[in-house]
Amino acid sequence: MFENMSVAQVKEQIKNIKMEEYLEYIDVLRKDSRKGVQKLAEGLAKQLDNERHERERVEWLKxxxxxxxxxxxxxxxxxxxxxxxxxxxxxxxxxxxxxxxxxxxxxxxxxxxxxxxxxxxxxxxxxxxxxxxxxxxxxxxxxxxxxxxxxxxxxxxxxxxxxxxxxxxxxxxxxxxxxxxxxxxxxxxxxxxxxxxxxxxxxxxxxxxxxxxYHKKYPEYGFEKHKGYGTKEHYEAIQKHGIIDIHRMSFLKSIMGKR
Incomplete structure (x- = not known):
């Protein structure tokens, strides 16, 4: 099947095969005398094993x-x-x-x-x-x-x-x-x-x-990084620039009391 192909050509040939065809290809590739082709077989086997484990994990999640x-x-x-x-x-x-x-x-x-x-x-x-x-x-x-x-x-x-x-x-x-x-x-x-x-x-x-x-509107608060959580950067921005309209006032009573 792959006798007249280089290892690189075999690699390209199997790149887009369907998962259900893996076992057939693994069997053929393992019989090839070239170590490079045999390595490709092991790669497919590993992918197939990972796929099985993932399906088992998702089934457990269900x-x-x-x-x-x-x-x-x-x-x-x-x-x-x-x-x-x-x-x-x-x-x-x-x-x-x-x-x-x-x-x-x-x-x-x-x-x-x-x-x-x-x-x-x-x-x-x-x-x-x-x-x-x-x-x-x-x-x-x-x-x-x-x-x-x-x-x-x-x-x-x-x-x-x-x-x-x-x-x-x-x-x-x-x-x-x-x-x-x-x-x-x-x-x-x-x-x-x-x-x-x-x-x-x-x-x-x-x-x-x-x-x-919100980051586009208030870039100085760093919302793109912390998404509003109480990081050191966020608290420092509040101390420097103040509380803005999207802040949860009930979460910031201690800071408000110091103002």
Whole structure:
């Protein structure tokens, strides 16, 4: 099959083969007497092994959804939020509904993956979800209602924005008695549920994008780096330039008292 090809030509030939063809090609490449071609076979075998492990990891991440599907639920919504801790900007929440056969390579808790990977997964999640919705509560609502209630408000807005009504909710570390849908709170849900992990990515990316827009308006505060969290740089910017309209006043009482 590859006898009349150089190692470089073989490498180019196998570059775009489909995953389901790997085993066939691995068998042929391993029988080639050239060590360079045999090395290509080992490379394919490693890729195939990594793919299997990733599929097993994602299947494990779906175990809470599978348990609900077995009980007869058909529209399981995973919910997570982003931005409860920052000194500035809104809090965001998202809800995602997947079918049982969904596979998204690399999906995980948004805190465990890079910003670049989150951006890529953001689009794939929206493409593969049965339905999704994103809600938020701004800094004024956070000050008026407190951060916990504002977070619940953002979640309710996300749920209300769905076109498909969920029949069960999996929520990261929160309970929503005001939402009349069967639900379960899961500690570290973004590491234990594919739909919560997906929601964590949608919420995180959406909020980060808003904070990047605020950076354009207030570049001296460094929002593009810390996204409003209480870093040393952020506190120094507040001391130098003062509190601005997107700051959460209830989070900055100690600073306000010194002014």
């Amino acid at each position: 175990r809470n959804e599978y348990a609900l599907f077995e009980r007869g639920y058909t529209a399981v919504g995973g919910i997570d939020e982003a931005g409860r801790g920052p000194l500035a900007g809104p809090v965001y929440a998202a809800v995602v509904i997947f079918d049982k056969d969904v596979f998204i390579e690399g999906i995980n808790d948004s805190k465990k993956i890079s910003e670049k990977k989150r951006e890529l997964l953001f689009d794939e999640i929206m493409e593969k979800a049965i339905d999704y919705s994103i809600g938020s509560a701004d800094h004024g609502e956070i000050d008026s209602y407190n951060i916990l209630n504002a977070t619940k408000l953002a979640i309710k807005r996300a749920v209300d924005g769905l076109k498909t009504k969920p029949d069960y909710l999996l929520i990261d570390a929160l309970k929503l008695p005001e939402v009349d849908i069967p639900q379960r709170s899961i500690i570290q849900g973004d590491s234990n549920s594919i739909s919560i992990a997906a929601a964590s990515i949608l919420a995180k990316v959406s909020r980060d994008r808003v904070m990047l827009e």
